[in-house]
Amino acid sequence: MSDLTKLSLKAALDGMNKGDFTSLELTNAFLDKIDAQNPKLNAYTLVTHDHAREMAKASDARRAKGQVGALEGAPLGIKDLFATKGFRTAACSKILGEFKPEYESTVTSQLWRDGAIMLGKLNMDEFAMGSSNETSAFGNVINPWQIEKKLTPGGSSGGSASSVAADLCLGATATDTGGSIRQPAAFTGTVGIKPTYGRCSRWGIVAFASSLDQAGPITKNVEDCAIMLKSMCGYDAKDSTSLEANVPDFASFINKGVKGLKIGVPKEYRMDGMPEEINQLWENGIEWLKAEGAEIVNISLPHTKYALPTYYIVAPAEASSNLARYDGMRFGARVDGNDLNDTYEKTRAAGFGQEVQRRILIGTYVLSAGYYDAYYLKAQKVRARILQDFTDAFKVCDAILTPTAPSAAFPLGQKQDDPIQMYLNDVFTVTTNLAGLPGLSLPAGLSKDGLPLGLQIIGRALDEETIFSVAGTIEAAANFTAKP
Amino acid sequence: MSIAAEASEPVFTAFKTARPDQWVKGVTGDWEIIVGMEVHAQVAAKAKLFSGASAAYGGEPNSHVSFVDAGMPGMLPVINKYCVEQAVRTGLGLGAKINLWSRFDRKNYFYPDLPQGYQISQYLYPIVGQGVLEIESDDKSTIEVGIERIHLEQDAGKSVHDLDPNATYVDLNRSGCALMEIVSKPDIRSPEEAANYFKALRSLVRYLGTCDGNMDEGSMRADVNVSVRKPGGELGTRCEIKNVNSTKFVAMAVAYEARRQIEILEDGGTIDQETRLFDVKTGQTRTMRSKEDAHDYRYFPDPDLLPLVITQEFVDGIKATLPxxxxxxxxxxxxxxxxxxxxxxxxxxxxxxxxxxxxxxxxxxxxxxxxxxxxxxxxxxxxxxxxxxxxxxxxxxxxxxxxxxxxxxxxxxxxxxxxxxxxxxxxxxxxxxxxxGLKQTTDTGAIEAAIDALMAQSPEKVDEAREKPKMLGWWVGQVMKSTGGKANPAIVNDILKRKLGIE
Structure with a gap:
């Protein structure tokens, strides 16, 4: 039998439907590969061998009875931010220690409902704060591309992206607060979508910045992304910000083409000092869409330059409050001190990494009396302007095309000491989080060094369909077949 | 998302001057007491404000706790509509403005009985605006106390310090229960009025069924703000007395605190703005924390919740069922x-x-x-x-x-x-x-016979009574006694008068 792990999600589902192999065989193939490769990549922080095999057997039994869910028998990796009942959920932070929740996140529940298999928990930046997966309490993840160079897979969903790129799962859950799905997807030659805010329930996902956090899949191709997204989203009464919206069959839009679609190209995304190869990639994307009958429209998103500073006020503010619950009192690690405040300080100093502490301090500062108006309130106003920019732009176009990240994957350690450089990774992606809009990244070419580069497609709220049409067209035109 | 409501950050002014009979005498002259109260009333609801856990009083420690109430990672609040209804109902009972658009904010501080590390409350945009409550003043007259606002918020858990000398235990049963914080204007002018305000408010919420008013179980607690000033003069610095839980204690706390402040001022001192505790054993208030130790709560809109939007129809529906x-x-x-x-x-x-x-x-x-x-x-x-x-x-x-x-x-x-x-x-x-057989005898014959018998027994008393008609009472008593109390007193009276010749 050929290497089952190299199959796409769709191909694997088809293979099981045809009876070519069972879920257990497929699952075992992935577990073997994880055992062999994970020590090099560090993509998984927990591999649930026995649980995966049990799930696979149960899936095969269901299939034998004719019960076949949309993801029946498909082995997936789960970002460590998702609560998985009975399995360590640490958000890759020391402060959660060996925390095993007594509940399962809505998104993963839906995957299991549709027949998927959990292979294990995936590495990430601590509390999803980072763009290189270097802030994880479980150590770096290595990008499978040019593995000897020890490049970052991006972050925060570095484990998700790395495992998908290295065929250590058919697809992975991820989350995106400022670009944490799309930038790692771009760095690893995979496809990732952050859907419209409210599409996926946040219930059971460890919160970073509630108004920005959104779950989504990272997969090997656009079709897999559409299939997995369909299972992940849907209204959930347990999340007050969940949207009561119809969930379409996203995959059916992939081959619809782009004829007659207006594609916006924002001039503000042409940044000074951006590598020529990124510009070239963008031009290629424009030409491919034009060739398929799309109309290119030059648009302006004038408040783009304020997006990153706005993000770095809003996200830390919410995080400083969301992370207050990690106080060593009810779960996770506690370091006892002389009194209550001392215990809090010692616990949180020992439990949180440097980047998380930095953001908690920034967030606490911008919400403090006397600074709230100048920072938080101002940021909220700018955020409204950024949304208005998009609303205006979508009056003249149907989707927006941009690069996903300003560079290809960079070596680990290169930007770790310079938070500003690190934060700049998210310059093209944070805008959609601030505006709550869907954005997808797909690989569209290689850098001069042979590393994957991604293009981003941004759509109207709840219009993932158009994004998939554009993505399908670019995927076909780009014919990106390179592998790590 | 348009903000239909105006942010309300109250600026309190005390327009009314106390009646002279309410003034407190000091060495340097008269003083006026200014009181405003924040009453926390627990919503009489089966479930908590943002979780489905039981809000019932009692129960084994930590038995009424959902993952949300325990602040578990990834848990999210979902508003309990019933609690919203009760806040609106209370607002209507106070003739208050109901805000169709309100918002929940987070009040951030660390304490072991606050699992999330923040309390979800309504800081800038409360669900209920200004209203009024009629109460009785010291002189039995009816006065109006203005209501500034009512907002919904979560209660914290309970820290138990006295089970172990070296440890504090936390019971989260109360964590997340819905509270209405009812904020008065500083319209109260005496300890009695303060107690009566608390009493009237309790009566109102019990009528409305929105709070059981059970003070022993902590269903109603008052934070009492007290300051003193020269009658009609500039407002003084206030002190807030936390968690007073009976009408009697409210009056005692106000009286003690006013006297304390007056003494300091008359000695040439100044009042420090601070939070104080009322000690029920001594009847005194003492410092809990000073202004310097005041928390910076870092309020901001709770991003886990959408603004609370209700319709006029919803409000009218509640209005129609008001008792x-x-x-x-x-x-x-x-x-x-x-x-x-x-x-x-x-x-x-x-x-x-x-x-x-x-x-x-x-x-x-x-x-x-x-x-x-x-x-x-x-x-x-x-x-x-x-x-x-x-x-x-x-x-x-x-x-x-x-x-x-x-x-x-x-x-x-x-x-x-x-x-x-x-x-x-x-x-x-x-x-x-x-x-x-306790029926009253109206049988005049029987009564007459009883009287005749008595008159025959004590002729001297008959004579006495004829001279002193006041003796009639004594005679009535005798007749009642002899008839076992069953004789109709009016008939006895009539017959006696006739027989004794008294007019």
């Missing part, structure tokens, strides 16, 4: 039953009293019912420490007793004996009267 409110009922009792303002006030103060009264007064003398209820029944219950709801005499039976007095079946004296038997047996009055 008669205490102030209206009081007016009705005065007009319809002819009760004094004071009596009406006593009955109306508790919905159970007024319900009982109205049931007992059906088809009988309401004033007499009031007097039997407030003097005899309350007297008995108070003396024996029995809850009103556990009264052995039902409203119907008390009404029955009054009816027997009214129609002359028994007289007032016998009625007291019958009442005592009713308490003992729980039987109704007519059963007891029938069984024990």
């Amino acid at each position: 008669e409110l205490p102030s209206d009922k009081r007016k009705r009792f005065i007009a319809d039953y002819g009760l004094s303002a004071y009596d009406a006030g006593v009955l109306v103060a508790d919905k159970e009293f007024s319900d009982y009264f109205e049931e007992a007064a059906k088809g009988t003398d309401a004033k007499m019912v009031n007097s039997w209820m407030t003097v005899e029944l309350f007297g008995y219950l108070n003396k024996n420490g029995i809850e009103f709801t556990a009264s052995p005499v039902s409203a119907q039976n008390l009404g029955g007793l009054v009816k027997l007095i009214q129609d002359g079946t028994i007289n007032g004296k016998i009625a007291k004996d019958v009442f005592a038997k009713m308490i003992e047996s729980g039987d109704d009055a007519s059963t007891i009267v029938e069984r024990d």
